[in-house]
Amino acid sequence: MKDHSRFTYRFYTPLSGLAQRFTFLGLVILAFALMLIAKVDVAMMERIRVQITDSVAPIIDIMSRPMALLNETVVQLSALSTVHERNERLRQDNERLLHWQSVARMLEAENQALRAQLNYVPGPEASYVSARVIADTGGAFAHSVLLNIGYQPGVDKGHAVVTGDGLIGRVEGVGSRATRVLLISDLNSRIPVLIEATRTRAILAGNNSNRPRLIHLAPGATVSPGDRIVTSGHGGVFPVGLPIGLVDAVNEGGISVLPFVPRDRLEYVRILDFGLKGIINDDGLDR
Numbered sequence: 001m002k003d004h005s006r007f008t009y010r011f012y013t014p015l016s017g018l019a020q021r022f023t024f025l026g027l028v029i030l031a032f033a034l035m036l037i038a039k040v041d042v043a044m045m046e047r048i049r050v051q052i053t054d055s056v057a058p059i060i061d062i063m064s065r066p067m068a069l070l071n072e073t074v075v076q077l078s079a080l081s082t083v084h085e086r087n088e089r090l091r092q093d094n095e096r097l098l099h100w101q102s103v104a105r106m107l108e109a110e111n112q113a114l115r116a117q118l119n120y121v122p123g124p125e126a127s128y129v130s131a132r133v134i135a136d137t138g139g140a141f142a143h144s145v146l147l148n149i150g151y152q153p154g155v156d157k158g159h160a161v162v163t164g165d166g167l168i169g170r171v172e173g174v175g176s177r178a179t180r181v182l183l184i185s186d187l188n189s190r191i192p193v194l195i196e197a198t199r200t201r202a203i204l205a206g207n208n209s210n211r212p213r214l215i216h217l218a219p220g221a222t223v224s225p226g227d228r229i230v231t232s233g234h235g236g237v238f239p240v241g242l243p244i245g246l247v248d249a250v251n252e253g254g255i256s257v258l259p260f261v262p263r264d265r266l267e268y269v270r271i272l273d274f275g276l277k278g279i280i281n282d283d284g285l286d287r
Contacts, residue, residue: 060091129154130269143186147179158237160272166260179286185212192234195227211256229257239274
C-alpha cells in the first residue's frame with residue numbers, strides 16, 4: 001500500500017506540473033488569439049459601417065431634401081408675408097400723404113383766393129357778406145352764377161358783388177339757400193361807368209361775351225386801349241369808383257372792355273351793401 005502511494009505520488013506530481021505549464025501557455029495563446037480576433041472584428045465592423053453609411057447616405061440625402069425645401073419655402077413665404085405687410089402699410093401711408101397733400105393744396109388755393117379779397121377794401125360806409133360761387137348757371141344766352149348763401153342781412157337784390165380785383169355783377173335774386181348773381185357780361189346788364197383818366201361817362205353793356213362794350217359815350221369822347229373803367233355811381237345802385245376793367249380795343253365795331261375778373265376764375269366773392277336805394281328797371285339799367 002505504501003509502495004502504491006509512493007508510486008502514485010511520483011507519477012502524478014510531474015504530470016501536474018506539466019499540465020499547469022500547458023494550461024498557462026494555452027491561456028496566453030487564447031488571450032493573444034482573442035486580441036487578434038477583436039482587432040480583426042473592429043476593422044471589419046468599421047468597413048461594414050462605412051459601407052452601410054455610403055449606401056444609406058444617398059437615401060438620407062433624398063429624404064432630407066423635401067424637408068429642406070419645405071423649410072426654405074416656409075422661410076420664403078414668411079418673408080413674402082412680411083414684405084406684403086410692409087407694402088400694404090406703405091401704400092396706406094402713401095394714400096394718407098396724397099390725401100393730406102391734396103387737402104393742403106386745396107387749403108392753399110382757398111387761402112390765396114380769400115387773401116385776394118383783401119385787394120379791394122370797401123369804405124366804412126359799406127357792409128359786406130362773403131360767399132362762395134357754387135355753380136355757373138349761365139350759358140350762351142346768359143351769364144350768371146350761384147352763391148352758397150340765401151336770405152340774410154346784407155344780401156338783397158341789386159347789391160354789388162365784387163372780388164379783390166373788382167366788380168363782377170349784382171345780386172339778381174335771393175332764395176332761402178342760394179343767391180343768383182347777374183354778371184357784368186350778361187346781355188341784360190347795364191352799368192353806368194367812367195373812363196377814369198378823362199372822367200368821360202358811358203354805359204357798360206353786357207353782350208354775353210367775355211368783352212362787354214362801352215355805349216352812350218359823349219360825342220368826341222377820347223378813349224384809348226388800356227384806359228381804366230370804374231363805376232360812376234349814377235343811378236344810386238353802385239358807389240363811384242368800383243374797378244371794372246380796362247379798355248381792350250377801340251375800332252369801328254365799338255369799344256370793348258376786358259374785365260379785371262375773368263368769369264371762369266370766380267370762386268370767393270363779397271356782396272357789398274352801401275345802403276343805396278337805387279332803382280333797377282326791367283332792362284337791367286341802373287338809374
